[in-house]
């Protein structure tokens with residue numbers, strides 16, 4: 012397994028607290044992990060050597076291409092993007108979405124995967140699209156649940172109960188969104204709606220209300 | 231307020247047979263009707279086998295098996311449902327077929343008999359409109375396999391009286407099921423959310439966002455779902471997903487409900503899902519779950 016060093020650049024949504032992945036880092040590690048909300052900028056400021064086993068940049072809602080540049084659909088080298096999946100204010104989950112580009116080398120992808128898996132994380136690889144896998148897939152469903160609640164399809168409890176009993180989900184969408192912060196759902200869907208332009212991603216009314224209230228409370 | 235003692239089930243296919251197990255197991259006199267004698271024979275054999283398995287697994291007391299089978303009667307004669315307090319319809323998903331059946335039932339059953347439909351995609355109000363008793367009509371949507379799944383989505387039609395709905399609701403609880411109340415709206419709750427969600431997962435594959443295995447793994451790990459959407463679709467089958475999309479999209483015209491082109495290509499290629507050994511994933515064994 013390649014050794015890796017961690018470059019901190021602001022608050023990290025993926026690793027807010029101590030974690031075996033951070034403990035496994037070495038100051039002179041061969042691979043580079045840029046962590047935090049400014050990870051992309053930190054990568055631009057001190058571009059690591061081209062022969063590093065891998066370079067991993069923590070992503071927010073942006074695409075990896077914003078940091079690496081893109082051309083002709085042939086971009087990609089030893090650089091990957093990543094984010095641990097985390098809903099709003101909930102703890103990060105074990106899932107790491109590992110982002111590749113068309114020409115990302117299999118060696119860099121495998122080396123990054125090994126480093127995350129060695130720390131007990133679960134890796135799913137995806138291409139460089141807005142929302143990656145999970146947000147891309149669940150946000151329209153969450154929006155629909157919020158909209159249908161407004162339309163009185165059923166009570167919040169019955170909506171949640173149906174999805175839990177019918178599909179074995181551990182928690183229904185309304186309880187899950189209210190627990191983890193509807194305002195966060197607003198922020199993610201706003202970014203996805205800007206990026207994808209599809210109505211299904213437009214922030215639901217309840218999420219807009221929650222975001223405005225959170226802003227007002229912060230003033 | 232009438233009390234429900236005798237339950238009729240019309241249509242002895244996948245769903246009707248399962249619902250009949252639920253009713254007989256809960257102690258109701260259960261009469262199951264189908265126009266095809268072979269459907270009834272098949273259901274009787276499968277019901278006995280299912281109950282024997284339940285006994286083996288400790289889910290049913292051994293002495294209960296003969297009791298449940300004694301409560302279960304199959305018939306090809308619709309008139310045999312004449313003493314039922316409620317009739318749950320589970321025939322083909324076709325409004326004309328359902329209307330014809332209910333018109334006949336209306337002539338056979340006494341006035342107090344409540345009619346219920348297990349339809350997945352047709353409006354309860356529309357079916358009730360041709361039943362001769364729209365005020366005593368409810369939607370009772372069970373999940374597959376009905377004998378194992380507790381959820382029942384219950385919906386009143388526009389003309390359903392609150393008393394009818396309450397009686398049906400209490401009956402549903404007496405079955406040992408877990409009812410939820412939903413509007414009479416396409417797909418009720420579960421299918422309204424599930425069909426487009428599954429389509430979105432297919433579109434992720436179509437657009438090259440990720441491989442099926444990564445999509446399923448990501449969803450299960452991030453959200454704790456017991457199954458990934460593409461694994462679930464392999465069980466549902468692409469042919470069924472296509473029919474569900476056509477029904478839902480035809481009613482709602484919502485873009486997410488439209489059948490993704492990849493589904494049609496997979497059907498053409500014979501990749502229907504687990505039953506053909508290949509769908510989004512490859513399978514060595516084509517056996518399906520359930521009884």
Ligand SMILES: NC(=O)c1ccc[n+]([C@@H]2O[C@H](COP(=O)([O-])OP(=O)(O)OC[C@H]3O[C@@H](n4cnc5c(N)ncnc54)[C@H](O)[C@@H]3O)[C@@H](O)[C@H]2O)c1
Nearest residue numbers: 241242243244245264265269320321322323348349350374
């Ligand atoms: N299969 C599912 O997953 C599922 C889930 C929930 C609800 N449903 C709904 O349940 C209903 C039945 O679905 P299924 O999958 O059990 O279908 P199925 O094809 O397995 O069974 C239908 C049965 O109805 C019988 N039948 C047809 N016309 C009849 C009539 N006039 N009188 C008596 N019997 C008649 C047929 O012989 C057949 O045995 C449909 O309305 C469907 O939308 C299906």
